[in-house]
Amino acid sequence: MGKKRNWLRTTAGGLVMVWGFLLAGTAPAHASGNLWYDKYVYFESLNGNRWYNLTNANALGWSEAYLLQTYLNVYEASGETKWLDKFVLHVDTIIGNANDLDGDGYLGWENYEASPAKLANGDFETVSPSDSSLPQDWSRSPSTVASSVYRSNATGDYNSGSWGVVLKANGVDYQSLTQTLASYDPEVVYTLRFNAKTDGSAAKGKAYVYDNTTSTVLAEVVVNNTQWKTYEFDFITPPAGHDLQVLLTHQDYSVNGGKAYFDNVKVSGRFPYIGLDGNLGLSFSKFIKFVHENTELQSAYLTKATSYLDFLEDNIVPRWQYSSYIGNTWVEPTPTTGYYIKPNNLVTFTNESTWKNPEGILPYNHFFMFSLMLNDLYDVTGNTAYKDKVDKINTYFKNNLQLQGTGYKWKYVVGGQIEDVGHGNLDIYSVLQLFNSGRVFDGTDMIRFTNTLVDNMWNQSLTAPTVGIVVDGSNNANITKTLSLNAWTNLAQFDPIPWKIAAEQYRNLTRVSSVGQALALSEILKWDPEKLVNRGFEFQTAGDSTLPARWNRSNATSAQAYRDNANKKSGSYGATLVAGGTTEQALYQNWTDFTANANYTLTFDGKTDTSGGGGKVTVYNETAGAVMASRSFSNTDWDTMSFTFNAPVSATDEVRVYIGHDITTIAGAKAHFDNVTIKRTGDTW
CATH class of the missing domain: 2.60.120.260 (Galactose-binding domain-like)
Structure with a gap:
């Protein structure tokens, strides 16, 4: 466990990040002559530098990974190598920020968003039953005066929800709001994050984690801005049995009347997640495969592709089977099926109860991201161990499909609810990958997946197309996921309609507001019939592997x-x-x-x-x-x-x-x- 302590870089005891993301600004006008390309370029000009310098795996795995995939799609459609140059810049930075927090010998990234919260009532929405001026589960010290530390719903005193807390310096001693961590995993990196601001006085604000057993400040951060900002810092928990406290206070108590405001205080462990590793790794593996298959790219990019391949094979692939910290997460219940489960050594998910399977089997989309990466690596290296896992994962998925009219339906996770359209994108990407590799899924399957969209999910309109939120079409009136069609668009390999559904949704969209939508745009680019489709004959028809799709x-x-x-x-x-x-x-x-x-x-x-x-x-x-x-x-x-x-x-x-x-x-x-x-x-x- 010693490596973890060496990693932590301290600024007043902790690694501090301050971030406030906005989809705002003025982008230059673009006139490529292609509607989809210009919409994409506008989005990228605002957001292209938004995530890749971060170290949080949630931002990297769910946002940056999709941005990287858009770069590859747009390069594939346009042939402009500037998108590959952006890709390389980003990936070099991301790999450079990889770490070995857990000391198991494998580099990677960690995320706190999905892990169990270790603070109660961090949003201060619940009032203490014994003191209406205090949030439940928190205590005021050393003063008991409500005017020094209090819960407030006044305008400007909270960041979100309806309540925040205000700390007012009395000029005599530190006033603080405190909560003891009821439990923690020993010798693990945790993240404390919160929203905060000050009134602009020299009192400022401060948050810190204190080991009461050893009288040690584990990490702290000073709040000195007058607008709400998100702060976070990391700390390493001590061995088991210590009394750990989170304290919110001022930097300088002597400034009488100075105010600090806090909201949404959370503490969670930083853990690796196979889905996030997989989605980021998939971005890398797609690039590696591109360069491997295109000799004209190799003089400029082969060295990079080789280094990315080494990184994946030395770190990301083995950590999910051989890590002493994570434990072996690969399971083969039968000779022909396999899947990944949640780590046995760590409690990393807050929503495991919703999965409704006692084996700890991950949702399909979690291990499909990893499987998609493994299949690219097989295509490049010929390592049949990768192919074996990929085939077993997809066979396991296929065995759990059910007919729904002319299409298929399936669950988010075995024993769980019906799959939603957004997460289903990862399922469809995997199905397409295996079909085009001539394995597991056949032409009948592909027609059924296409029918899932066209017959079951779509509202049958091309003037105002909408798509139901779940794959069985049972609630088509709910269209909250109507634009999450990036993988589904690729079913245009078998029928022009999926492209038309997606294209007409985006044609009059004034502004692309998420990286998922940008990814959908990049898939629309690939299947734009004005440019011709399947231009390189890479894709086959459903019924004949020798016939290029749409030809x-x-x-x-x-x-x-x-x-x-x-x-x-x-x-x-x-x-x-x-x-x-x-x-x-x-x-x-x-x-x-x-x-x-x-x-x-x-x-x-x-x-x-x-x-x-x-x-x-x-x-x-x-x-x-x-x-x-x-x-x-x-x-x-x-x-x-x-x-x-x-x-x-x-x-x-x-x-x-x-x-x-x-x-x-x-x-x-x-x-x-x-x-x-x-x-x-x-x-x-």
Whole structure:
């Protein structure tokens, strides 16, 4: 346990953080030509530097992790490496702030938000039954005069709720409000946090933790601002059996009449959480996989990706099975299933009673975040131990799915309530990941998950779309989670409707107000049909693993038009066309949501074999029966090519983009394609 003491950096006895976050300010105007991109950039300009310098795992795992994932999504959609540069800056800082508070040899981050509170009535809302001027569970010392330390509901005397406390210096001795910690975990890092302000006098305010057994101040902080602020500081608890007290007082009692105000005082242990480690680690692993699969990124980012991989494998992955502090949290109830449980060595959750399972099985979203990271690591390293855990976790989840009409329903945690849409995002991300890896979930499952959204959760309107808060659609009138569709949007792999639901929700949204909404925007970017979808052929259809999702075959079999993992410019797949020698074999995608009569640029990567068949990309107006534009090529090494064309005058015309051969009469001729995308000419991307 000695390492913990060495970590604690002291400022008057403790590590102090003062923070007050605002979604405010003036952002510059952006004109990329893409509505979703511009909304995202506006949000990022206000919030991009908000979380990554923090050390609280709650802020890192729930907020910063999603911001990091937006950077990768926006890079994937736009190809702008500035988003990867932001990602690297943030991750380097986050890893640099990782610590080993518990001394088990593994670096990571800790969170106090979910752990049990060790102070009672910290918001002062409950009055003492014996003294109406005092909050229950707190005591006044040394004076018993109510005018020195008192509970108040006067305007400005509380930060939230209806009550706060006021301490008024008497110029003679320290007046304080005190509570003894009824229990604590010995030799563990705890955080005291509270809202406070002063009247501006030199008396100021002060909060500290005192070990009455050894007469030692464990940590303290001075309050000197005149507006409500959030303060927090860390301290290490002593061995068991000590008398620990939390005291609220003044820095200088000699300033007669000086006032200090306090509210929302909380003490909680700082513990690691697998979901937060997993979600942050998932951000890292997605970057690692990106760089691993894209050779053009490796000169600039391979060293970083390798260092992040080492960090995950040396610290985050093993700490949840081999940590002497946390204990082994991995369980395999059957040879084919597995899951993570809450730590046996620590009491880390305040809401365990709501899970309703005696085994301590975590909610699905907690271990899905970790599983998503493990699967990326398997893809990069080939370590089958990662794959084994991932498959067992997802099999366990699949075994607990239930049919609900044309879709599925499932619980938040085994034995608990029906899953909500927001937490269900992690479930859907995992399902998509495993399906696209060809494991556990099949095409029938994916259609059912898509139906869960389209048939059960959605209100069937595209002019004012809303989505019910739970996955079985039982309370569709409650739309408090209506914008939490980041993973659900990706079901556009199987049906255009999920994208339309999400896009129409965000189209007229004046301001994106949370990082979860920003993540949804970044997923909308990926599936924008104006840019074409599944541009790199990475995703498969529900019924045919050889057919790229949202693309269709024309006069071709699965042996003549298919996803090809041996011929790709980047990512894991490209598309290959093999000529039959008589009819023209092709893949095509319907191009929709274009701006009528606007000028567009189509860009693609292509190469051919040496047969002479060549390759060709064609934009064809099916309604008019006319070729709008095309580009032929015969190069045998990958090359990036482009051409421009005008969209039809009528936005209702049916337009298709075809990829195939230049000369169709050479049987067996091969043409290879990747990264087929469209943008309006003049747009930044």
